[in-house]
Amino acid sequence: MTKDRNNHHESAAYHVTGTAVYIDDIPVSSDALTGKVFFSQVPHAEIRSFDLREAKKVKGVFAVLSAKDIPGINNMGPVVHDEPVLAEVSVQCIGQAMFLIAADSEASAEEASGKIKVKFREKKAILTLEEAMKQGKPMYPARFIISGDVESALKRADHVIGGEFHTGGQEHWYLETHAALCVPGEGDEMRVYASSQHPSETQTLVAEVLSVPKNVVEVEVKRMGGGFGGKETQGNHIAIWAALLAKTTRQPVKIRLCRDDDQKYTGKRHPFLIRYQAGFSKEGILNALDVDLNSNAGYATDLSRAILERAMFHAENAYFIPNIRIKGTVWKTNQPSNTAFRGFGGPQGIAAIENIIDRIARRLGLCSAEIRRRNFYGARSRNKTPYGQIVKHNHLPLIYDKLLVSSQYLKRKNEIDAFNKKNEFFKKGIALSPVKFGISFTTSFLNQAGALVHLYTDGTILVNHGGTEMGQGLHTKIRRIAAKEFGAAIDKVVVNATNTSRIPNTSATAASSGTDMNGMAVKDAIRQIKAGILPIVADHFNLKFGKPKTRLTDLVFSEDHVIDDRHKERKITLREAANLAYLQRVSLSAVGFYKTPGVFFDWNTGKGHPFYYFAFGMAVTEVLVDTLTGAVKILRADILHDVGDSIEPLIDRGQIEGGYIQGVGWCTTEELRWDEKGNLLTHSPDTYKIPTAADIPDVFNVELLKDHPNPGTIHHSKAVGEPPFMLGISCWLAIKYAISASANHRKEPELNIPATNEAILFALEKLKSK
Amino acid sequence: MMKFATMSNHPTTDIIRFILDDKEVSINFTRTTRWTPTTTVLQYLRSLENHKGTKEGCAEGDCGACTVVVAQLENGKLSYTALNSCLIFLPFLHGKQLITVENLGSFDNMHPVQKILAEAGGSQCGFCTPGIVISAFALFKQHGKITRPEVVDALAGNLCRCTGYRLVIESVMHACENRKPDIFSGKEKKVVALLAAIRKDRSTIHLKTTDYSYYLPQSWQEALLLRQQLPEALVINGSTDVALRVTKKKEHLPLIIDISLVEELRLFRQTKKEMLIGAGCNLEEIRIAVREAFPMFSELLDVFGSRQIRHRATLGGNIASASPIGDTLPLLMAAGASVVIHSLKRKREILLSSFVTGYRQTALKPNELIYVIRIPIPSSAEILKFFKISKRKDVDISSVSGAFRLKLSRDKKISQVSLFFGGMAATTRPARQTEQFLKGKTWSRETIEQATVYLQKDFTPISDARAQAGGRVRMAANLLIKCWSETHTGKP
C-alpha cells in the first residue's frame, strides 16, 4: 500500500502496470456468456412482425429475448418513462435496442443476430433539429427565464445584431466503451458490475425491469475508463440488458459495445440551434438579449430538459445583461437519445453568447477582450443573474487583469495584426474567453451525498462514498480529505469501489459536484468516529499522566497520532487509539451525510438560487490558420482558473488541461455527419477525430488562481470537472479572428461549431464573396 | 468445409513460435479451438489471464490502447517497435518477441517510463495508459537523441480523452532524457539466441485447420510459387488494411499468403538517379531512409497514420490497395515511379500511373506480386510538391491530396507539368485538362487562378464522412495555389 505514496492518482500504479481492472478485465467463471444487442437499423418504423426461431437454433446460443420476455417494466428512461428497454411496437431511431442474445461466444451471438428477421413498416423520420423545428412540435413546452424588458431595450439600443448559430453534437469517446457484467446469485439476487456514473439509478432500473426489489440488486463500480457524462444515464442501458440475459439464463452475462456500436447507437452532446437578437451601446455594453435555445434531444427525454436548463442558466455566461429573455425548447428527432456531456448544456449556451460578444467587437471595431471586460458581472452592482441569484465572490475582473498581463495579450495581438497584414495565406488569431459556471445540480433534491467510513484496529481507514471514479481523481481527492481529517498518512487510507449495498440512494457523479458533496459526507462520518475516540483517549491520558487533565478540546488528530495539543508528550498512534476504542466497545464506523444548503429553483417564475457557488476561469488562445487548407495549429494557450484552495493541484491541473483540450476538440475537428437515411457517417475514430498529442498548444501555460479559498466547501475547494471545457471556446474565437483577418475584420465571418478545416474554408470563401 | 492443396515440393511446418513472458510459446492451430490464424494479437492477449493490460479501444488501429512492442532480430540485435496489436494476426509473431505492459515492470519494480507517468500525473482514467506506456517504452529503446517532436510523433497514435497530453509528453520526454539500461537490456542476449534458433528453420509455415489455410513463406521464390499455385489466396504483408476486414467487417478469410517474413522484399537501394524500395519495406523505415534524397516523400510519411501504423504498413501494401485516398500514390505517380512485378515465370515493370486501373483495382495478375518500387530521384531543377488535407493533422486519412511536378523554363514558363490528385475521384488521377491548360503558361498567380476552373472539368468529387463535394473542389484548387505560393519567387 505504500507503493503509491508518490503517485498523483490513487490508481496510477495500477494504470501504468496494466493491472487496473475495468469491466472487461474482471475474471469470470467458465459458464459466463457474451451478451449482444440487436439494434434497429431504421430510424422510424412500426414493427409488423419478427421471427427469432432461427436465431435461437444457432449452436451456442442460450437466449434470445424480446420485449415480451421482460418480467418488469419495459422502461429505462431515467426521469421520464419514454425509453423502452426493448422496442415493442415501434422503433424510433437507428440504434434502438430490439432484441438481446446470450451465447457462449462472440461468434455465435453474431451469427444469431444475423438470423433475426424483422418486418417493419417504415414511417417518415425526423433526422435533423431544423426539420423538427419546422414541424413545430416540441418535446415539451418552451421554458423561459426573463429579466427586465427586452423588447423596449432592443428598441432603445444604439446597435442591434441578430442571427442564428449552430453548435454540433459531440461523441464522448471515453476510451472504455460501454460495458457491464451481471452475475446472478441466490434467488433474485443480481450482482451488477457496471461502467456507470450513477450506480443507484442503475440499481433502481435493473430492479424495475427485472421486477425485483432493490435490496437484491447490488451495483458495483470500481472505475470507469472515462465517462464525461456519457455514462450518467446510458451506462444503465448496458447493465439492464446484461441483467435481463443473466436473469433468464441464470449465468453470468457480459455485454461490451464495440467502438462502432458505441459511437453509432449511444447518445452524444446535444446539437443546438440558437437564434438571437442583441442590443448594445456605442461602447459595447450589452443591454438587451433575446435568445432562443433549441436542442436536439433525439428520440427520448433522457436528461435533455436539465441540459437545456443549464444551457439557459449559462446563456449570459460572465456578463451582466439587464434586459434578457432566454427561451429554451427541447425538440424530438429520430436519433439516438442525446445525453449528458461535460458542461451539460453550458458549452452551448456560453458559445452562443461569446459569439455575440465577438460580433459586437467586430461591429464596433473594438478589442473583443475589452468588450468582455466592460460587460463582466460587477462586484457590488450589476451582479444579479437573469434568474435572480446574486453572483458572489466574483473573481472575473481579477482573473482578467492577471491573465491579460501574464499572457501579454495586447502585445501579442498587435504582433498578430502585423503578421496578418504581411501574410496572405497564413493568418493568426487570438482570443480571450471567460467561463462562469454554476455549481450544483439544478434539480435541487439531487444535491445530497452519503459516506461510510471504517477505522480498523490496525489504524487503517476504509472510505466508502457514493461518487464514482472515472479518471477525474475523485477517489484521490477523497483520500486526501479523509487523511487530513484523521490526521493520518495518505497511505493509511483506501477508497473502496462504489457499491449500492454500502452507500444507498446516491446521486450521479456529475455536475462537477463529486468532491464537494461526497467530501463533505466523508468529513461528517469521520467527525463522528473521532467524537467516539476522543473521550477514550482523554481518559487514557488522564489515567497515565494525571494532572493537569487533558480536555477533549485539547486533542488533535495529526501525523498518524492523537495528540494533546497542550502537552505534546501525551500522544498515542491512531492505531493505538483505535485499539483502545475497540476494547472500550466504541464504534469505529460511521455513516456520513451531506446536503448542499440553500439551493432551490422555481420554473414557474424562472427565479431562484440554483447554484451553491460559481467557478470562474479564463483562457487566451492563439492559433495559426492555413487559409488554403483550413488547418489550424494552436500556438499558445494561457489559462488561469479558479479552484478555490486546491485539494490536489496536479489533479486539478489535469482536469483543466484535459477539459480545455476536449473543448477544443468540440470546437474544431470533432464532427458528426449523417447520411440522408439517418446513419452516422463519422462512426469510428477513422472519421471522427478527437485531439491527439500533436494537437495541443506548443506553449501551454496553466495556472490555478491562488489565495482565494472558497467559503463553505470541503477544505475551501471548488469543483473543477466541467468548467474548463468551456475555455476551449477561446480557440474557436481565435480561429474566427484569423478568418476575419482575411477581410481586415470588416466583415462578419459565418462560422459555427465545429470549425472543421472544411468549415473554415467555406467561411473564408463566403467572406470573399460577401 | 474447404479443402486446400498442400505444398508438397518444399518442407512445411504447422506451428508458430514466439517469445512471451521470457518463454517460448508455440501455437499449433490444429490442436486448439481458442485461436485461429486470423485471431489478432489483441484478441489473443485478452484471452489470456495475465495480459489484460492490453486494451481494446477501437479494434481498428486508431486509438493505440492495444499497443504492444514487438522485438525482432535486426542484424543480430533486437529492434523494438510499437505496433497496434488489434491489426496483427497471430502468425506475424513467428520468430519475434511480444512485449506487453505487464512485462515492463510491476508495482515494486516499475520501468522508468511507468514510474514517471505514475508520479507526474500522466494518467487519469488509465484506460489509455498501458498503450501510452508501451509507446513510450518503444521510444525509450530507440537509439539516438530524442526530441520533443519525436515524443509527440511517437504518442500521436495513442488517443487519450482525459489528460490533454501535456503531462504525458513531458513525462515521456523526461524518461527518454534519462535513459539507462533497463530490464530488457540484461535479457537481450538470451532473447536473441532464442529468436535466432526459431528463425533458423526456414521452411514455409503452413497453418492448416478445417476453416483456414495460412501460409508464411520465408523466401521470395516460395512466395511466388504459392502465388502461382493458389491464385485465389489473399496476400497480406503489413495487414493494416486487410485486418480491418476481420475486426470490423467480421469477414472470414480462409486462405492467406502472408509475405511478411520474406527478407528479399525489404530491399532498399539508392543510386544518384533512383531509389529501389522493396515492397515489404515499412513506411517508418522508408520515412527515415529517404529523408535526405527525397525529403518530400519523407514529409508525406510524417503525416501518414501513426508511428504504430507506419511500422507495420508496407509500401507495397499501400500501392496494391489502390485506394483513391492512398497517400503515397499521388506523389510517386508524379515522381514517375514504376512498379516491378514478379511472377514465378515473368518479371515486368510498369509505370505506377498505369498500375492503378480502378477503384481498389490494379494491373496485378492473380499469379503476380509486387517486388520493388522504382522511384526516380527528383531533380533539383524541378518542382515536386505534395500536400495532404485532412480534418486532423495526424493519424487521419486525406480528404484531398495533391502531388504536383513542374518544370519551369528560365522565363518562368511551364514547360512540363503533371498534377495528381487523391480523394477527387474513384482513383488517384491526373488532372489532364488542367495540365493541358497550364502547359506553356507563365507560373503566376493569375495563371493558377485561371487553372482552378479547369479542375472542375477534371473532377466531380463525392461527399462523404470526410468532406463535401464542394469542399473538395475548393481544397483541390487551394492546393494548386499553395503549390504556387510555396514555389514562386519574386512578386506575384
Ligand SMILES: Cc1cc2nc3c(=O)[nH]c(=O)nc-3n(C[C@H](O)[C@H](O)[C@H](O)COP(=O)(O)OP(=O)(O)OC[C@H]3O[C@@H](n4cnc5c(N)ncnc54)[C@H](O)[C@@H]3O)c2cc1C
Ligand atoms: C489507423 C490507420 C491509419 C492509416 N493511415 C493511412 C494514411 O494516412 N494514408 C494512407 O494512404 N493509408 C493509411 N492507412 C491505410 C493502410 O495502412 C495502408 O494502405 C498500408 O500501406 C497498407 O499496407 P499493408 O502492408 O499493411 O497492406 P496489407 O493490409 O497487408 O495489404 C493491403 C493490400 O495490398 C496487397 N499487397 C500487399 N503487399 C503486396 C505485394 N508485395 N504485392 C502485391 N500485393 C500486395 C494485399 O494483397 C492487399 O490487397 C491507414 C490505416 C489505418 C488502419
Ligand code: FES
Ligand atoms: S484497439 Fe484501438 S488501435 Fe488497436
Ligand code: FES
Ligand atoms: S487517461 Fe483516460 S483516456 Fe487517457
